Every structure is written in C-alpha cells, then in structure tokens.
Amino acid sequence: MMLERNMTASPSRTAKVAEDHLVLSEVGMTFGTADVIPSLSLAVRRGEMVAFLGPSGCGKTTTLRMIAGLIAPSRGRISVGWRDITRLPVHERDMGLVFQSYALFPHMTVSQNVAFGLEMRGIAKREIRVRVETALEMVQLGHLSDRKPRALSGGQQQRVALARALVVEPSILLLDEPLSNLDAKLRxxxxxxxxxxxxxxxxxxxxxxxxQVEALSMCDRIVVMRGGHIEQFGTPGEIYEHPATPFVASFVGRTNRLSGVVEPSGRLAAAGQGLLAEGALPVGQVQIMMRPHRVALLAAHEHVPPGHNALRGRLTGITFVGDLIQANVRVGEDEITVEQPTRRSTALPLMGAEVTVSWEAGDTMVFAGGAT
Known part of the structure; x- marks a missing residue:
C-alpha cells in the first residue's frame, strides 16, 4: 500500500504548466559581494526525479535550500505548479526534506519520529496511526516501530527519515546527499x-x-553544476554520451584526454597520428576525450577494424582493481588508461611493450582547445 497525494489540477492551467511542476526562473543568490549563483533557470517535471550533481562549492546545496525555503534567494522566482513560493516560509511549501544527517529525534521511537510532522499539522490521531503504519510498511520497518534511533543501523535510520518525509504526502521530496553516511553496500x-x-x-x-553513480542510476534527468552555473541539463544518457563541455565529460564518468589538432581540411590528429570522429569538428587546437572502458588494448601490430581509431604507444603500468584491470599507455606526451574486465585467461603485454590502443570513431569526443 502506497501513500498517494490527492491532487486536482486547476482547469485554467495548461498542459505545459501541469507538466512543469517545480520551476526556477532566473534565481540567484549573493553572499556579501559574491554571486554564489548568478542566475539559474530550470523546470522539473511532475513525477520525475532530478539530480543536482557537481563538486563541493558548485551551488547545488544552496539551490536546494532556496527551493526548501531554508534561505531566501536574492533574486528570481520559484514556483510549484502555478503557485509562487519564493517568499513562503518552510512550513507552507508542502515539501518533504531528507537530510544527510537523518535528523531523527533520539528520545522518540520510530513511529513517533514518523508521526511528528502529522501531529504538527493537526491531523487526527486515528489517521496519524494509519498513515504512519502505511509509511513504515512502505520502507519495510513496520516491525521496528517501537525502537529508538540508536537501536537502528544507518540504513534503517535513513529509511525512517524517508518515511517521515513521505508520510505528510508532500508535493515535492527534497533529498540532500542522503546516502553519503552509508557504506558502499548500503548505498x-x-x-x-x-x-x-x-x-x-x-x-x-x-x-x-x-x-555520479547516484545521479546516473537514480534520476530521470541530471543538472550538472559548476561555479553556480548549469553546465548541462539532460537525461543520464545525454549527459554521459554527449557531454556539453570537457568538465561534464570528466566529472560524469572517467575519461582520457589527449591534446590534438583539427586541420583546416577537417583532419583530426593527435601524437602525429590521424584519428576518426563523428560530426562537425572545431578547427584548431582541440581536446580529445574517450571513455577508458571503451578503449581496447591490442598488440602493436594487431588488426584494427574499420571505423576504429588506433594509436601506438608503450605500456607503462597495470593496476588490478578487482573486477577491472587498468592499463596505462604512454602516447606521445599524453597517457591513455584502458579498462577491461578481469579474466583468468587474459594475458597482458609485458611492461614497456609497444601496444596499440583502439576505440570506435563514435566514442571520440572533441572539444575546442580552450573549452573547460
């Protein structure tokens, strides 16, 4: 049994407004003299899960806090459906929050923690009991309803925090790095x-x-942020396969980077060797990038299929990382990492051996030399 929000759209709303549930319009935040977020605009569709992804200090948590009402934006507008919530206090925004620290009350039982938000809203005791039971069953914690948080594991505490956020049937659920305190298996x-x-x-x-793994595996779309700006907003496939900038390519997934040049004729070259790529290429100095797991390690004179790139180099390192073997190959002034699954029967070249690295033309990403 799931909690469901009973929502009826205003008949005056258009289909487009109904689709775009959470909308940020030129939202900005200034701390002192610093524009932490100069201007940010995006629309989150009803029923989708969107990740704000980026390094520390990029503005993602500040953006979430503005959406939640924990801090007021310096400019711009935040709306949910057709309702402007920019200046509304937290308790009037109809949002559920799940924090990194869980923020459970240690003196309350699991059921009391989950019921707290409903009690603050003046919900009848009988309804509270039913909704709390439903929420705890939803996160598979009904059998632990009488325990205190200190008697729970980290994963169980996180599920209590999630149930507490969902039990009030919020319009929007906000999650601020909720998995960062868990070990790898629990995550x-x-x-x-x-x-x-x-x-x-x-x-x-x-x-x-x-x-990046959380963003790619959990979300319908990803907002990649850097320095208070949106670098790219798209589906996991779009972000990973067609990054808009070198930063997105290197932050979302592992990448190799080569220095290259595109000649006026359109020929692409790196380390004195010609390469293949798809689409229009920027003339001049370029950055060439490709994913390590899409690069093959071949013997120096091994046949390369048509439509594949091939660069000759020298094997400089091999690292065993469990399910993968990483091989480092020096090509000119650059180094390329090759990742391949571990197999007991696989024989690797000797260190220092001449080898060829190869990848499909479609896996070549080319960016203008000054792009970041």
Whole structure:
C-alpha cells in the first residue's frame, strides 16, 4: 500500500504548466559581494526525479535550500505548479526534506519520529496511526516501530527519515546527499529502494549529490553544476554520451584526454597520428576525450577494424582493481588508461611493450582547445 497525494489540477492551467511542476526562473543568490549563483533557470517535471550533481562549492546545496525555503534567494522566482513560493516560509511549501544527517529525534521511537510532522499539522490521531503504519510498511520497518534511533543501523535510520518525509504526502521530496553516511553496500541498496519508492508514489523529487553513480542510476534527468552555473541539463544518457563541455565529460564518468589538432581540411590528429570522429569538428587546437572502458588494448601490430581509431604507444603500468584491470599507455606526451574486465585467461603485454590502443570513431569526443 502506497501513500498517494490527492491532487486536482486547476482547469485554467495548461498542459505545459501541469507538466512543469517545480520551476526556477532566473534565481540567484549573493553572499556579501559574491554571486554564489548568478542566475539559474530550470523546470522539473511532475513525477520525475532530478539530480543536482557537481563538486563541493558548485551551488547545488544552496539551490536546494532556496527551493526548501531554508534561505531566501536574492533574486528570481520559484514556483510549484502555478503557485509562487519564493517568499513562503518552510512550513507552507508542502515539501518533504531528507537530510544527510537523518535528523531523527533520539528520545522518540520510530513511529513517533514518523508521526511528528502529522501531529504538527493537526491531523487526527486515528489517521496519524494509519498513515504512519502505511509509511513504515512502505520502507519495510513496520516491525521496528517501537525502537529508538540508536537501536537502528544507518540504513534503517535513513529509511525512517524517508518515511517521515513521505508520510505528510508532500508535493515535492527534497533529498540532500542522503546516502553519503552509508557504506558502499548500503548505498547500493538504498539507491534502489529510494528510486523504487519515488517511482511507485509518483512524487516529484530533487536529489543533491556529488556522486555520479547516484545521479546516473537514480534520476530521470541530471543538472550538472559548476561555479553556480548549469553546465548541462539532460537525461543520464545525454549527459554521459554527449557531454556539453570537457568538465561534464570528466566529472560524469572517467575519461582520457589527449591534446590534438583539427586541420583546416577537417583532419583530426593527435601524437602525429590521424584519428576518426563523428560530426562537425572545431578547427584548431582541440581536446580529445574517450571513455577508458571503451578503449581496447591490442598488440602493436594487431588488426584494427574499420571505423576504429588506433594509436601506438608503450605500456607503462597495470593496476588490478578487482573486477577491472587498468592499463596505462604512454602516447606521445599524453597517457591513455584502458579498462577491461578481469579474466583468468587474459594475458597482458609485458611492461614497456609497444601496444596499440583502439576505440570506435563514435566514442571520440572533441572539444575546442580552450573549452573547460
């Protein structure tokens, strides 16, 4: 049994307004003399989960806090549906918040923690009991309703925090790096569970993280931020396969980077060797990037299929990382990393051996030399 929000759209609203649930219009934040977020505009669709992804200090948490009402924007407008919430206090925004620290009351039981928001809203005790039971079953914690937070594991505490946010049936769920305090195995489990709950409930969710795996695996679309600006906003596939800038390419996924040149004739070259790429290329000095797991390590004179690039180099390092082997190959002044699955029967070249690295033309990403 899932909690569902009973929403009826205003008949005067257009389909487009109904689709765009959370809208930020030229929202900015200034601290002192510093424009932390100069101007940010985006629309989150109803029922989708959007990640704000970026390094520390990029503005993602500040943006979430403005959406939540924890801080007021210096300029711009924030709306949910057709309602302007820019200056509304937190308790009038109809949002559920899940924090990194969980923020559970240590003196209350699990059920009391989950019920707290409903009690503050003056909900009848009988309804509170039913909704709390439903929320705890939803996160598979009904059998632990009488425990205190200190008697729970980190993953269980996180699920209590999630149930507490969902039980009030918010219009939007905000999650601020909720998995960063969990170990790797628990993070994997909670990623699946949070995404499943969000999809089943149909709630609109905004997820702040600096972890690319969380963003790629959990969200419908990703906002990649850098220095208070949006570098790119798109689906995980668009972000990963067609990054708009070198920063996006290197932050979302691992990449190799080569210095190259595109001649006026359109020929692409690096380390004195010609390369293949798809699409229009910027003439002049360029940055060439490709994903390590899409690069093959071949013997020096091994055949390369048509439509594939090939660069000759020298093997300089091999690292065993469990499910992968990383091989480093020096090509001219640059180094290329090759990632391939570990197989007991795979024989690798000797250190210092001449080798060829190869990848498909479609996996070549080319950016203007001065792009960042």
């Amino acid at each position: 994997d489990e909670m990623r699946v569970q949070i995404r499943s709950l969000q999809q089943q409930s149909g709630i609109t969710a905004v997820f702040v993280t600096h972890d």
